[in-house]
Amino acid sequence: MDSGSISTLTLIILFLSCSFYAEDITDDLSCPEYQESFDDSCYEFVGLQRSFLSAQGWCEQGGGHLAFILNDETQQFLQKHLQPEKDWWLGLAPAAPNLTLDTDGSLAWLDGSDISYSNWVKTPDTEAACGFILRHSGFQWEATENCSQEHNFICQFGISIACDGQNATLQCQSGQIIEIDDSFFGRKTIHYCRSKLTDSPTNSQEECTWIDVVDSVTAHCHGLQACQAPVDVSSFGEPCPALGSYLSVEYRCKHGRMHSLCFTKIYLIVDTGSHHYVKLKLSCGATCPDIVWYMEDLRPLTDKTTSISLKLFDLYLTSYYIILQKKVSEFLLTGINNVQSALLNNKKMNGEPAIIDSGQISVYVNRVTPGTMQMQDINVQKNSSSRFNFPVLPAHIVSPEEPVDVRKNPYSWKEANITGTVGSVSLTRVDGTIIPVENLPEEIEILLPRLDVGQENSTVLDLANFSTLIIDVPSPDVTLVLKMEPSEDISFKLFLGYKGYPDDENYVAKTQVPLENSREEERYTWVLGPKDRTGDVGVHYLVLKPIVESGVKSINATVSVITIAAQCKYWNETESSWSEDGCRVGPLTTHSVTQCLCNHLTFFGSSFFVMPNLVDVSRTAELFATFTNNPVVVCFVGAIFAAYLLVVVWARRKDIQDSAKVKITVLEDNDPLAEYRYMLNISTGHRHGASTSSQVTITLLGTEGESEPHHLTDNEKPVFERGGVDMFLLTTHFSLGELQSIRLWHDNSGPHPAWYVNKVVVQDLESGQKWHFLCNSWLAVDVGECTLDKVFPVATEMDLKRFSNLFFMKTAKDFRDGHIWFSVISRPPCSTFTRVQRVSCCFSLLLCTMLTSIMFWGIPTDPSEQTMDLGHIEFTWQQVMIGIQSSIIMFPINLLIVSIFRNTRPREKATKADTSKQGKTVRVSPSQTSSPQKELKDITADTVIKDIKRIAQSLSKAMKSPLPHLELRPGQEADINTLLSLVEDIIRHRILNSLSTFPKSTNSRYLYRQLRHVEKELGLLGPSRFPSPDNFSRAVQQVQGMKSLLEYHLPSSSLEGDQFDQSPSPEESINGDSTKKSSQKGLPWWFVFVGWILVIATSGVSGYFTMMYGLTYGKDRSISWLISMVVSFFESLFITQPLKVLGFAAFFALVLKKVDQEEYGEPQIDESLMNQDDPDAVRIARRDSTCSFYHPPPPSDIEKMRNNMIKEQKVFILIREILAYMGFMWMLLLVAYGQRDPNAYFLTQHIRQSFSKGISDTMSIQDVFNWANATLLSNLFGEYPGFITDGNSKLVGNARLRQVRVQKNSCHIAHSMKQSAQDCHAPYSWELEDMGSYGPNWSVSVADNTSQNLDSPWTYQSQHKLRTSPIWGSVVLYRGGGFVVDLGPDLQNSSRTLQYLYDSTWFDVYTQAIFVEFTVYNANVNLFCIVTLMLETTAIGAFQFRSELQSVRLYQSTGGLHIFVMASEAIYFLFIIYYMFVQGKLMKQQKWAYFKSKWNLLELAIIILSWSALSVFIKRTLLGKRDMEYYQNNKDQYASFHETAHADAVLGYLIAFLVLLATVKLWHLLRLNPKLHMITATLQRAWTDISGFLVVMTIMFLAYSIASNLMYGWKLYSYRTLLDAAQTMVSLQLGIFNYEEVLNYNPVLGAFLIGSCIVFMTFVVLNLFISVILVAFSQEQIHHQPSEEEEIVDLMLMKLCSLFGVKCKKQGSDGVMGSSASKNRLSMISLGNVNPG
Secondary structure (H helix, E strand, O other), X not given: OOOOOOOEEEEXXXXXXXXXXXXEEEOOOOOOOOOEEEOOEEEEEEEEEEOHHHHHHHHXXXXXXXXXXXXXXXXXXXXXXXOOOOOEEOOEEEOOHHHOOOOOOOEEEOOOOOOOOOOEOOOOOOOOOEEEEOOOOOOOEEEEOOOOOOEEEEEEEOEEEEEOOOOEEEEOOOOEEEEEEEEEEEOOOOOOOOOOOOOOOOOHHHHOOEEEOHHHHHHHHOOOOEEEEOOOHHHOOOOOOXXXXXXXXXXXXXXXXXXXXXXXXXXXXXXXXXXXXEEEXXXXXXXXXXXXXXXXXXXXXXXXXXXXXXXXXXXXXXXXXXXXXXXXXXXXXXXXXXHHHHHHOOOOOOOOOEEEXXXXXXXXXXXXXXXXXXXXXXXXOOOOOOEEEOOOOOOOOOOOOXXXXXXXXXXXXXXXXXXXXXXXXXXXXXXXXXXXXXXXXXXXXXXXEEOOOOOOOEEEEEOOOOOEEEEEEOOOOOEEEEEEEEOOOOOEEEEEEEOOOOOOOOOOEEEEEOOOOOOHHHOOEEEEOOOOOOOOOEEEEEEEEEOOOOOOOXXXXXXXXXXXXXXXXXXXXXXXXXXXXXXXXOOOOOOOEEEEEEOOOOEEEEEEEOOOOOOOHHHHHHHHOOOOOOOHHHHHHHHHHHHHHHHHHHHHHHHHHHHHHOOEXXXXXXXXXXXXXXXXXXXXXXXXXXXXXOOEEEEEEEOOEEOOOEEEOOOOOOOOOOOOEEEEEEEEOOOOXXXXXXXXXXXXXXXXXOEEEEEEEEEEOOOOOEEEEEEEEEEEOOOOOOEOEEEEEOOOHHHHOOHHHHHHHHHHHHHHHHOOOOXXXXXXXXXXXXXHHHHHHHHHHHHHHHHHHHHOOOOOOOOOOOEEEEOOEEEEHHHHHHHHHHHHHHHHHHHHHHHHHHHEOOOOOOOOOOHHHHHHOOOOOOOOOOOHHHHHHHOOHHHHHHHHHHHHHHHHHHOOOOOHHHOOOOOOOOOHHHHHHHHHHHHHHHHHHOOOOOOOOOHHHHHHHHHHHHHHHHHHHOHHHOOOHHHHHHHHHHHHHHHHHHHHHOOHHHHHHHHOOOOOOHHHHHHHHHHHHHHHOOEOOOHHHHHXXXXXXXXXXXXXXXXXXXXXXXXXXXXXXXXXXXXXXXXXXXXXXXXXXXHHHHHHHHHHOOOOOOOOOOOOOOOOOOOOOOOOOOOOOOOOOOOHHHOOOOHHHHHHHHHHHHHHHHHHHHHHXXXXXXXXHHHHHHHHHHOOOOHHHHHHHHHHHHHOOOOOOOEOHHHHHHHHHHHHHHHHOOOOOOEEOOOOEEEEEEEEEEEEEEOOOOOOOOHHHOOOOOOOOOOOOOOOEOOOEOEHHHEOOOOOOOOOOOOOOOEEEOHHHXXXXXXXXXXXXXXXXXXXXXXXXXXXHHHHHHHHHHHOOOOOOOEEEEEEEEEEEEOOOOEEEEEEEEEEEOOOOOEEEEEEEEEEOOOOOOOHHHHHHHHHHHHHHHHHHHHHHHHHHHHHHHHHHHHHOHHHHHHXXXXXXXXXXXXXXXXXXXXXXXXXXXXXXXXXXXXXXXHHHHHHHHHHHHHHHHHHHHHHHHHHHHHHOHHHHHHHHHHHHOHHHHHHHHHHHHHHHHHHHHHHHHHHOOOOHHHOOHHHHHHHHHHHHHOOOOHHHHHHHOHHXXXXXXXXHHHHHHHHHHXXXXXXXXXXXXHHHHXXXXXXXXXXXXXXXXXXXXXXXXXXXXXXXXXXXXXXXXXXXXXXXXXXXXOOO
């Protein structure tokens, strides 16, 4: 094939199909993305302009036709997708019956069907030949005779049409299958498949027919996703020989399940253009990947290869593709063989091989002579491919004169034990016949790389200490290759033993190395085949015995032994299996390449086994002796042991602290007469600041009444800590019934009064019933609902099973107690599983994990093993088995340890405890027994009367509707007998009338105890201490009577315990219940020793074997394992396990919905409590009801507290804001001055002055040339080469001269002066700038020569090419381009260049500005200086001098200051991120009102400018790096740093504005200062008048500026422009004015101008302006109102004074802040907190 004849040849080689069935699901049609579906057809709207026939042909190529519109629905569908401004061809053609062009005068559709629906613009003419949708007609149809005009068109696909004997393409979307409806071959209409309009019909045309081929197409394509429907014309002839036949297939796509995977197409693309490659692509129609082959060399291809074909038929690949993979490989190899035959066609002898490589499959062909074949290494030049080296082939196999074709093929089929590369080589003759190669006298060397190279198994044996190696042989068929690398050149014997250590007599095999008569690389290699080892499998022992001279007992040398197990197999085609006959493993086998030596040719494969390392316990001492070389794992395990000991010490201390927290606090304010017990379990939340220092009070509310307020406190331990659980014992006189709610409040006292209560659980100890109260609320004045008093209703079962409650409850419990690692920190104090035990379990678990990890570390994977895919997760069975084995080793023992520790009962305490230590375990009631003398002294008649009053009140509360005549009135005077009578009446009334409201088994028993208590008090008091003995006697009788009444009417069983005065205390019943409970559940206490023994055993064994493995692996491998293990451990600890906890909690809350009581165990209580040893004791302690915390704080006090708290918060916010701003300003100033160097001024001043010598105010061109020769060159090239002036600044690159010019005749000459002035040029402007190209002396003879030098000084160059930007001069803004010439690198060349330019009149009258540009670097101050010297003229011929110098620091200094500045920059942007967060919150809160505050806009501007400065800084750095690279590569040219200089200047401006805005922000921070606040208020008050005066002042200034500019602008420099005149007028008001120049020019006008301006502006307007401000200031002083912010400032000062111990004197009342109201507020704030009541 000639490269110029054709560029690309695409051959569709094969369409493959699958014959397996599919299951139908639905009939929905699915079209490709670029088509639209409607009514079982797909429509494509083609935007190409084509004639009618071309459009129809375009559609037929895709298997369709021009669209038919058969109904209004189709018309409406098409209108939605058509563009109304375009014309669209339709499938309309003249009606032609009998397959002729004899029309009946009307149009029809292309298939011959009549037009039943139409939408014509007008009735078509009889001569019309085609139709289309007319543009801008409302999508109506138009008929036309001119079918050659080009329109867009619509293709319809529902019937696949194939012309010219091609196959019909049938294709469905993914997941769909083909269903054939109808198909024929021949011709039914004349309009399909025609290339031109046919003339009059002939007789032969009328003989066209068609043949039904439905069965053939159905058998080929039905049930497939895609196929090519072929037609065998030879079987039935040509139905329409004159016009040609076409294949028409009507089909539908249905959703179905494909039960096979099939290759659909194979493309061979031959490109013979400039690229020279062959691309072979195998694409798959289902889920298998595409395979692409590339052939690199096309030189062997000629014209004869244009008919390449691959003969592959009926290739099926089922879902069980592994079964048929061998068959697929055979088909592929057959096809590749055909490709090789084509590539070998006309192949030159001994040329370069042709290689096709796809990455997975490689093909190699070449034609060589037998003599040269043995000198070639046959491979595809890639590491993963096999290599073949041939020996000299005998003459009976290959004739020396006969050419040989070498074909190297892949073989894709492999069994499970073939893990290496598979390769094949075949030798063929020129005619393609195979040359058999077998039974060679010399072996063929085949090198088969291993695809997955694992870790090399190397063991170092120290011959002075040990010389035994354990080898595990995995298979009886493998060959064992042992490679030795001795440290010295020594000889030794090798013995291999099986199931025992070998010696000189008992061994399996032996040899002596180095081997004799072998190559150098094989001297220390021992190859043991299966026959050499007798085919044994399992553990073998290799013993090395060095050969030493007599008298030498040992040798100090080491031997590194590498063990390799490999096999060489070939594919036996007759037996269809892998065999080893005629092949053996060679001595050059390594862990990455298998060397096979074979005496025949076929498919070769290698099997590679990597043997695991075994730990020999007998080598413990030997391995630990290598600790100095490999201390990694040993030190790590030792560090873990040391860390464990330290953590155990900490955990033990925390356990001791937790034991002090485990107690039930008996409340001090329990009434001695109240003995009905409730257990309170109060949980404080885990939120930040959840704990409280306030005095907390609770009240229980039930259906039978409510309890007294109880103060929840404990003097021996802190309560209500963050995340803590506190238990209290509360008593009432009688049962409260079903609890309805609880009421909690506190007094907001202490340093952190806010309290977040999570949950409260109340248990009735008499009935065992529990009530849950889900609080989850803040009791604080500044958080949440801002309340200190709240009532919480009891939680219903629905509330408890709500997802949020269950999820957070389960999550908290799992993290606190269930998670073994996190619970070490957050262990519940009540849990019997101590922190020390938890730390020990973690320690054991960690060591076991390390052991299982290191045991299986580096186990090589089997490449042949099938990979299972679960979405994005892939794994092998080997990985699954490793995970199962690791779990079996690690988890059971650790789960057993945890279970033992968690379920072991605590050891019971001794029954006789030391009474002196009782109070340290549980709160002793304040109503303790005292001595009889003390009781006698404390008990009075008044005490007894108060107790009887409380009994009466409690009875009244127990009644839901007490009788009116029994009610107690406040202040009623009653003696003891009256009160007892009242109590007796209540008892008699309730007993006689209704016992239902006074339950026999509850309240009666507690009433009986109360009466007994009163009786004891009366007995202790006696008649002598009673006011009246008669009253005493009567009282005793009344009490005894009430007791008898209760004993008579109520069952004796309820009072049995009381009759004998042996009522158990609450603690006794709790302790008894817990003892009984613990005796039934849990392991005996001594099981804890079993747990400790298991911890010690597992930790010791795991640590030992982990260290052994680490010492065996070596240092590098140990470090790799350690890094992997640590990363995996932390990933599991902080990511996987928390996610697992959250997942289980979600499952628990969504599915199980079980309320977990979170019981970690009840605390132990001492037996001797509440006077249980002395039943006759009387408790005399009483609560002090006057305490403030027994009363909820009133709303007024709460409001005061809230205001105080808000003010304190504002104080701290203000202090934090000021401190943050101070840090921010400090960082900003460091950043600002870190970007600038004070030496930059001196550097630019020195350079400016050096190059300004010889400069005058007006200079001619000759003066400019003289200055350039004298000053410019002498300073550019100083005393030291490469340095300017005095040798301190290095010239970076060359200097450059640039000029800008104006065009000739760029201005108009006055008509009267045209004779005198022949030419003129206007002043410089961008429009008139000369941008042409000239020759020397500005000649135009070469202006149009395209080959002229673009770098010539006579050629204009743009600013983009010069990398410059526009620059401001004294007169105008100049463009960055111009005519450029580089000065030379030294003085001589530069002088010569200048002289040339002068002689060639490079400077002439059209030159408007001359720029001298160069860059210097001063290493002393680390600064670059970009210098631009300008000489500009205003077209009058005189040049003026101006200089622009910009200093830039491109290289940051390496000293400590640079690091400090970088740290400051990082901290500054941390501040910016913080301010962004703050402003974001404000923006979210205030929304659009945010933008109305000027201070918010100021903050926003600072943030935007900061990020802009960062972006400019990055851009400057990148530009500087780019410019320096250009300079380094082009040191002899001018290096432009202009863009870098501009970026640096912009950065300087941004930083300057940042400092300005940040400084303005000081005004906002100092707004709380009274004086500054007054100034601000004054300006606000006077703003209306000030704005009016500003307008007047502006008008006056503008008037005088315009007048002065018009009068003096053409004469005086200070007034040359309007802006200069305005500046001069402002200076006049400030007293900075040059009076002489104005008066000298015109004394009269000058005096009038100056005098009037001073009178009107200074004396009148400015004084009035100041007067307005002074008046407003005086009014503000009178009407000033102190703000709350001023009080905050005073409070802040007081806080600061108290912090430093300084007395702060309050301001008097006469000051701005001295009002009495302020004083009162401040004094109230200084109290900190208010205690209500």
